[in-house]
Amino acid sequence: MLWHLIAAVVSGLAAAGIGLFLRTLSGKRLPKWIVPVCAGLGMLGYQINAEYRWFEHKQQQLPESAVVISKETGSAVWRPWTFLFPMVEAFSVVDRDSIHRRGREETPVTELIVYHFERHYADVVTPTPYLINCDTRELVPLDDASGKPAMNELRTLRKSAPLYIAACRPPQKV
Structure with missing residues (x-):
């Protein structure tokens, strides 16, 4: 600052x-x-x-293993140029090196952390742990206090969702 x-x-x-x-x-x-x-x-x-x-x-x-899965752009009245050219105000990242595969063979589960960055006078980073079943594409956040899945927030991802691609597909060799 x-x-x-x-x-x-x-x-x-x-x-x-x-x-x-x-x-x-x-x-x-x-x-x-x-x-x-x-x-x-x-x-x-x-x-x-x-x-x-x-x-x-x-x-x-960010490390090379980090994959940006979403960006949030925004505009503001006190920045009139942002209506023509919106600027990135927040984004989310998955670090492929921190992905852990666990579970039994019939239900392969992947544990990962999604880091959400927000631009403020001091940047804010919010890490959120998730479990994802790569076969059924079901995603559930883990409770911060107990570390148990919050099943009431269970959702199914699309096959084309960047989070699903980053967590469940092996990285492409360049």
């Missing part, structure tokens, strides 16, 4: 310097207000860039 503030101030100062240089280059024919306007545009440009690059930055920090 502190580094973003410092980067925004530096971007504003750099853009103000460009505005001052342009004013000097024009023989002071450009109005004085061009300098603070350039500073504001520089800071705003940095902030927009940081918000749109958040998803790519977080993906680069």
